[in-house]
Amino acid sequence: MKELCFATNNRNKIAEVSQMLEGKYKLLSLEDIGCHEELAEDQDTLEGNSRQKAQYVWEKYNVNCFADDTGLEVDALCGEPGVYSARYAGPQRSDTDNINKLLHALKNEDNRRARFRTSITLYLDNQQYQFEGIVNGTIAHEYKGNKGFGYDPVFIPEGYEQTFAEMTSEEKNAISHRGRAMQKLIQFLQAQ
Template identity: 65%
Template sequence: MKLCFASNNEHKLTEVRQILAAQYEILSLQDIGCHEELPEEQETLEGNSHQKANHVWQHYNISCFADDTGLEVMALNGEPGVYSARYAGAQRSNHDNMQLLLQKLEGNPDRRAQFRTSITLILDGQVNQFNGIVTGTIAQAPSGEKGFGYDPIFIPDGFNQTFAQMGSEQKNSISHRGRALQALAAFLKNYNTQ
């Protein structure tokens, strides 16, 4: 089965293909000729993932899924949340976003956080949503070269390494996106057998 993953983020595309490639051919936006920036104007992760998937479905008429992910820090009332990618500004700099977050948490002993992913799947016009959450803490400083986004400062519960220090296989098995994708994969498997 061919499915379009509605994202221009190469890191996300690589992760998704690693998790789903055995069962599905995952097409990128470029593969379907979509070169415009997808709209993300909603106030929730669920709203943004639906808006992006719906844009692709309406304009390209292909079954697709889109995700939106946010890092939610308890001591910051859930910030950066839906604004995670542009927390430090429209330039969407991972480095600037992490620095701003660490600055806001400086001296705060409560470093609890969670990554949350919402995936919207539009399959033959039917809409389904899947969520994945992983809890953890924010490190004092960035560590690790792998991953992307806030991975260098997020330590998942039960581990003493950041996501950026883990191999992709280990990270994908416990990550928020991995969990949402597993729920998506289980739904698709069931859908295909009906």
């Protein structure tokens, strides 16, 4: 069985993606390959960050791998926080601080349209591939729900009335930006 590293140490993500791969690949975490350093994310695009992380793992550990980066892009804020979504309110990377800053920035805005975008870069047998997933929606006026992470309590996907944080993980993953990007990656791997 071929091995494939997901450039993350999040065991929940590893388990979820491993199920999706249906045993075709053995999924490894960064820890599994002996990578204990924090991977840099200092590019100015989501694509650049996912490529930077995957390329680092490929070059240093010589293992097939993929990495992702996600951003929330809000129309009224000219696409912010975008690539800086995780550290929007500062380097402490607090979900609560990020959401509070976002809600404050939108307090007088009628246009609350936004989209989540995920970029995945795959390094497979020394070849690079990229996949993207997008979900459009709006930003709620207040926190709703207690599931998920990041901006989930204030993001309402198009066609729904509840936020991602009010959905089960199965409901969210079926329509989310990361879920859509992962499906493209999985379909590509299954065709190999």
